[in-house]
Each structure stands twice: as structure tokens, then as C-alpha cells.
Amino acid sequence: METTTQFTTIWNDNIAYAFGLYRLITQSLGIWPFTCHKFISKCQVLIVCVLQLTMMISIIGEMHLQCGEVSDKIQNISLCSCAFMTIVKVTIIRAHNPRMHEIMMSAMQDWLCVKTADDNKKMRSCAKLGRSICLFQMIGAYVTAIPIILSGFAGHSAVNTTNSTDSDIKILPLGTVCLFQQMSSSFYTSVYIIQCIQLLITCTGNVGCDCYFFGVTMHLSGQIEKLTDDMERFGKEKEDTDCHEKLVALVKRQNHLLELAENLETTFNIVILVELSALTYEICLIALQMVVNLRMGNSVVIINNIIMLQILYLQLFLYSYAGERLSSGLENLGSAIYSSEWCDSPSKVTKDLIFVMMRCRKSFALTAGKVCVMNLESFTNIIKAVGSYFSVLLAMFD
Template identity: 30%
Template sequence: MNQLLRKGACGTVTELMDVITLFSCGCSLLTKLTVLMIHQNEMSIIVNSAVKDWFDIIDHESRSIMLRYAKIGRRVFISQAVCYISSALSILYTRFPPVEYIRSDPTNSSAIMIGVPLWPDCWTPTNISMNHYMFLFIFQSITLIVFDACYSNCDSFFFGMIMHLSGQFRVLSANFKYFSECSNNEYYTHQLVKLIERHQHLLTMANGFEDIYNLLILIHFGIAIMIICISGIILLISLQSSDFAIVVDMVCRIFLTYFQLFMYCYTGEQLRTEAMNVKNIIYNSPWFNMPLSTVKNMVFVIMRSDYPVSLTAGKIYEMNVPNFLAIVKTITSYFSVMRLAFKENH
């Protein structure tokens, strides 16, 4: 970003947008790693709880539920890794200098180079030696790949942990359903205590995860909106000038940013839905056949479930699918107004 302030906007629109995106995502990644390091004790409790869940599971139905949610997390991890690594490789491919040029002039100290992965061509000094240039290119290439891998893993870890918590709420709902079908009165008190303790444990884990990640989600939310808006303006300008190469680049950038935003909203929606489903299972159970003391205790479980379990952006904006659709609708309306303004200017 210091180079952008000193050198100015001398590169292409796509190159400058790459710089803004990398700088913004780099700040987001640094914040994520810092916050996770500060809360490493809390995160270790959540991770150890997840590991313990896999060791303690014994019945086939619960294992099937956990495997189903784990597969969702695995698919998201693979898709994200492929997208990030592909984008990094495409940048390296487009910026790599021709091999013939390197072989023909390996000691040139005044040639204008093709460019490096992390900034526009015009930011590279014209008097740089070939050896220095190749070292800079290799160093920035490794940095870009490591950056993409870390960013992808942070998001995949978040998604995987929320999917695991959602799966545990689904397992708890199944256990409450099985509990309601039992007719042994002595079973009720002992088993209900275990289910209530499990419910409280999951609520504690979910609220702890929200306390750690709400600031990170807010930063990610703001950066995503900024990238979408800037890319949308560039997209509208490129459509006016019929520069379809930039149009395709901006469309892909907007789509990937929307996908990241949707991932956070989907996980928040899934966690809230599964947590609320516990209340619905208890409410629809044959509670009228249970002992009065058990029914009273189950009422407290329902009351506790009325406090929503959700993911928020800085405890301001709830991350769920309806709010994601509202964001898309608002930004689309903004782009429509901008498009009309560009038409009038032309």
C-alpha cells in the first residue's frame, strides 16, 4: 500500500485491484491470526471438545449425522483451496517473464521487466538486475502461495468448526427425540440431566465461538463489501468501454467475494436453525406422557433455547441467509443507480 501511495496508479486497473484486494485480505488475515493467538486458550477448549465428540460417539445415527456435516466442511475446504491456489497460479503465469528473454540477457541491469506477482509492472525499478529481479519474483511467488493457503485454511477452519457445532445440535435433537420415546420413568431423570448438561455445553461452545469471531466477521464483512463495490464500479466502466477482459476479471472477483460472504451467512443460518430445532423437538414430543418433574425441566430447556444462538458481525449484524439476500439486493440496487448515472454521462 505504501508503493501505491508513492508510485501512484500507474498500472492497469486489474493490477491495481489486485493490490487493493491483497492488501485488504492481508489485513484481514493478520487480524484473524492475531485474534486467534490472543484467544488460543478458548479455541483450544473448542477444538478439544470437537475431538472428544468424535471419540465419545458410539451410536450409528449420531456418527452418520457428524459425518454428513464433516463432509460439507471437507467439500468447502477443497473448493476454497482449489479457487485460491488457481488464482495464485494464474497471477504467477501472467506475470512470469518469457524464458527466451531471461536466457538471452541473463545479466541485463537496465531492462524493463515484465513484473512481479504482488504489484504492477511500473512499480518494478527499471535498473534492477536480472538476478535481483528473479529473487524478488520467487520470494513474492512463495509469499503469495503461503498467503492464499493461510487465508483459505482460516476460513475453512471457521466453516468446519461451525458445521461441527451444528451437527452436535442435530445429534442432541435426535437424542431428545429418542428420550421422549422412552417409557421408563427411572430413565427420565438420569438421562434428562445428561441431555441438559450437553445442551448447556453446546450453547457455551457456540457463544464462545461467537465472542471470538464477531470482530473478525465484521472486518471480513466490511472488506467484502468494499471489494464488491469497487469491482462493481470498475465493471460498469469496463462495460461502457467494451473492455471484456476486465469485465470477466471483475465478475469473477465479485462472485468469489459473494461466495465468501455467503459462507459466513450460511454457517450462521445453519447454527441458528439447528440450535432452535432442539426446542421444536421437545415441543413436539409426547411430553404429556412424561413425569411432571421431567416436563417442568424440559420447559426450562425450551426457555433456554429461546435465546438465539447466532453469528454476528461485531454483534451488530446477524449473519444469516435472509440478511445475505438483503445485502445482494441492496448492492444490486446501488449498481443499477450507478449504471444509469454512467449512461447519462455518456
């Protein structure tokens, strides 16, 4: 109750601009840090996981019955992978709620402590980047889901099954026509609505959690850049006491931001590892599906495939860019201290600066399961690897 009251007290227009979208997304999934203690939030997480699990089971059951075309099977595998990713992201972020609460609380305090127009401009710039990416990703995700959701309105379709002759079967968004055969109208409507909800949750949970991570990371990297500027300006005060107190404040701020970055890495490193594996697999499958549809001349599905590929590549790029910006920002702190007016500082402060610079040499890296460092170089290597995997899959398909 105290957490909710404190959150309500500090929420203002600037914070709403920076984190309003992520609040909407995470609250719908039950993982907003300031409401995780509520019973309804726990129920939301349970409902999300159950719906995604049943979605996976129904898709796997349909694939086991060996129904549908090759392109349908590829789409089913991709949807199953996305559902699994949603479960992983929601449960892990929920499990690390204390860390995310600390990060978000610090971020909101940062907005409350803005002193200059220049600082406000820089923070809003980082917030704008996160918001723009979030809107672009979420709109793209829902656009790809709309054709799947509206597929049932096309009426009936003749589907070949291994157990029966061609017959008119009602279409479902997940394509589970063999698993749910001979449905009554009321049962069909219920299943259709549930599958639509499952798809929307998949989009929100899978893409939305990535946007949440990226937005928080952009704010944190913005604070690191602000600290870099403060360190470069260090040394203007000539009095020993003032310089020493300012240095202590800068070091405390550095330690605090490094702790937040490590909390973020601890929370998301497993998510990134699973995401990296799933995205590599999904990109290959969707590219393969696009090749199949090109041969069939299905232009509508091809456009949908292109949008999905763009979303997947951008998801991968977001983690790489976020890791690059965090690690490079923390590395630049040492150079910022050296660029300050340390030579004009008192000898006592100058000696302390040596230890601060040594502290800055401690590297930070956003990793995928402590195995792969996420940066722009890794992104290019992953793209090359995906191209190689796709070539192998295409050769096997031919």
C-alpha cells in the same frame, strides 16, 4: 507438551477425514490450536503478518506513484484488502486460541464417542459438506492467483510512469514495477519469489480461515441436530430415575453446545465484521474491473474476475449460512422437547421440562461485530446493498 500428546493420542481416521484439511491450513499459518504453544508456531504467525504487511506497503507505494492502468489499480486495491483480511483473521484466531482449543477438543471427543452407524453417517455428512466447500474455495483461490504469479513469465512490458518515459520494465506479480525500477536479475528473482509467497499466503490465510470456520461450524451444527433428535426421543424410559438422569444429561449437553457456539461467535464476530466490510468493497471493485476489461476486450482477465466474484460471494454466503444453521438449530431444541413423549413422563420430570423449554428460548445469533446478525435474510440484504453501491461506483466511473 501435554496438549500435543493428548491430541496425538486421540487423532484417528474419522477425525482426519473431518479436520485434516483444516489442520493442514491452520498449521501452515501457525494457528492450529494444538500447536499454538510451540515457538515455531509463533514464528509462523509473525512471518505471515510481516509478509502481508510488506505486501500492503509495496502495493500502497506503487499506487502512490500513480503507475499502471485503471484495472491494475483496482486489482492492487483488492489484493491490499485481502492481505489486510489475512492479518486480521490470523491474529484474532491466534488471540482466541483457548476458545478454539476447547471447540476443537470437544469436536474430536464427539468423533471418539460415536455409538451408532446413524450418528456416524450424520457426522460424516456434515464433515463432507465442510470438506467439499473447503476444497472448492481453496482450489478457486489458487486458480485466481496462478495468472498473477505467472505474469512475470510474459517477459517485459512497456509501462507508463509519471517520472520516466516508456521503457521495458520487468513484470512482478503484484505489479510494483515503478516501486522496484532498474533491478538486477538476482534482486528481481528475489522480489518475484517473495511476492509469489505473499500471494499464496494471502490465499491460504484469507480463504483458508473461512473454510476453517465453516468446517467447525458444520460440525457444531451437526451436534446440535443430533441433540435435537435425542430430545425428540426423550420419554421412552418410564422409570423416574432413568428419565431424570437422561434429562440432566441432555441439559448438560445443551449448555455445552451453547457455550461452544458462543465461543465461536466471540472469536469470529470481529472477523466477520471486517470481512463483511471488505467483501462489500472488493465485490464492487472487481465488478468495476470486469466492466473495464469488457470494454477493453480482455477475456482472460474477465474469466479471472468471474472466479474471484464467485469466491467472494461464497465467502459471504458461508458466514450467513453458518449463522442461519446454528441459530435455527438451537431454536429447534425447544420444539424438539415439546415433540417428545413428555406427557408420559413422571410429574417431576415434566415440571423440569418447562424450565428446559424456557432455557431454549434464549436466542443465539452469529453476528458481525455485534452489529449485524448473519443469516440468509442478511445475505440477501447485503447482496442488494452491494448492487446499489456498484451502481453508484459505475455512475462515478462513467
